[in-house]
Amino acid sequence: MHNTHQADIIFGLSPVWFSGSLFVLTYVLIVTEHLNRAVIAMMAAVLMIVSGVLTQESAMQGVDINTIGLLTGMMIIVGITRESGVFQYLAIRSAKVVKADPWGILVMLVIVTAFLSALLDNVTTVLLIAPITLLITDTLKLNAYPYLFAEIFASNIGGTATLIGDPPNIMIGSATGLTYNEFLFNLAPIAIFILLVTLIPLYLIWGRHLKAEPELINKVMMYREIDAIKDWVLLKKSLFVLTLVMLGFILGHDYGLQPATIAMFGAALLLVLHCLPHGQEKQTQMVSKALGEVEWITIFFFIGLFILVYGVESTGLLEMLAHKVLELTGGDKTVTAISIMFVSAMASSIVDNIPFVATMIPLIKSMAASFGGSEELIPIWWSLALGSCLGGNGSLVGASANLIVAGFAERSGQPIRFLPFMLMAFPLMLLSVLISSIYVYLRYFW
């Protein structure tokens, strides 16, 4: 239990009941999407304080500044880097490498999407890749659906591979102290394997039927990817900073540097390099633009959720739930890990995986004593990461990236419908979770 003011709770309500009810109500409101999710989370956070469950000071302790800093820093870096045109260059180059063969393009876009999702974040990645995909499929007169479907999967699978790839991993890494390298060594191999396996059904269902006229293929081959690079100087600065940041993630832990510090350092350094040659007025414009690239809705959603979950945790409710989970799994670590993976996958395919993981983190931490210390929880953290990230593929609402791709599909006149998507995606998601559970079992429990 944390520093709370439960004696001052309003209307004499039990803190457990109040925070539990507020938590459930917040979840319902987030799922029904009648109100912006950041507004819901902020209101819930404020109610936790006003009701007396938390003080303002203790609420601030609940905000994971490492997650917020890492997300904000990376958003600024990616926002500036994208202006150079490097991401478009990569996408077009990848299409031309395979001579604009329709199936080859799909495979290459899947690889690029997964790679960028692992290095940046999957929402930014699909925002960059989906418009190019639509341009290419439009030129080749192909249905964009298989490509967009594959990119949704690639973004969520790629995001699973690293600490910074997907918000659940960022939260898990921050809460547990697991390093970038640990995520890479434990999750990247299985993410690559799942990506390759996923391509098989995609080929059987769509890939082998994808054909385009030679003159249309020529049109794609006429794209001059080098012209996509709009600012060579910015490209060099961005790649320099991105390399430093990646090195920082890999080596920084040994020097006591948290991922948020590294990402914010990268953002600050890139802003300095980007702004330095310009006058004060232009600099103000450039900084405004760079900060405008930050998805403040996501940031405030996180802040609100952290406070809400901290409030629930402070009442001891999550600890009680953790004991219930352990009762259900008979206190067996293997059963607990695999169950958490499947439950996370199911939940993440229906609701946003961010609030789910925010809730699961303190719940799993409460199990440390039962399993003999926090070191023993490590396989469970990998199970949570795999379940919550891969679960996002289960339905159209499973991850923010899915909804962004669906938005592009809608605007291009080739909408992705909820049910047809789920009929294909859910079994594929289950396959990926099944593979992950075998992997976790063999690697950590065998």
Added chain:
Amino acid sequence: MKASDVMDPNPTTLKSTDTIECAAKYIMEKRYRNVPVVDENFCYLGMFGVNCLLKQVIPKSVLMHQGLHNVSFIHESIEDLYQRFDEVKHHPISMCMNNEIPPVRPGTPLTETLLQLYEMRSSIPVVEKDTCQLLGMISYWDVGEKILASGERQDA
């Protein structure tokens, strides 16, 4: 002075069922930038203009919300552009009418009318209050001619 004092009461109009091809030929021939679209009862529906035509020949992925903002790598010919136009030329103009130009009322004061003309960067329709009846159009030229004519009268 009011909007009705500077409007052209007999504007050229298009019907929402006219095809894009037909409308395109018309506005190209007459060099119109925007033409009001009305129904069979002369009810104002929106504007059709050169921007709609441009929109049809630029790749969709460029103009859509959050679309490609960097198109420097695309090198297309006039034939490529025509192919895109060819795919939509038989569609009715209602598919790309501009509804974002709010009409003014006949009694709207001149300065407010001019501000709207300036902000919209397009001729603006004058529509009867409480109905959708198109009464006239106000273009830069209508207003400009009246201002210059006033100056000439003062000089004389």
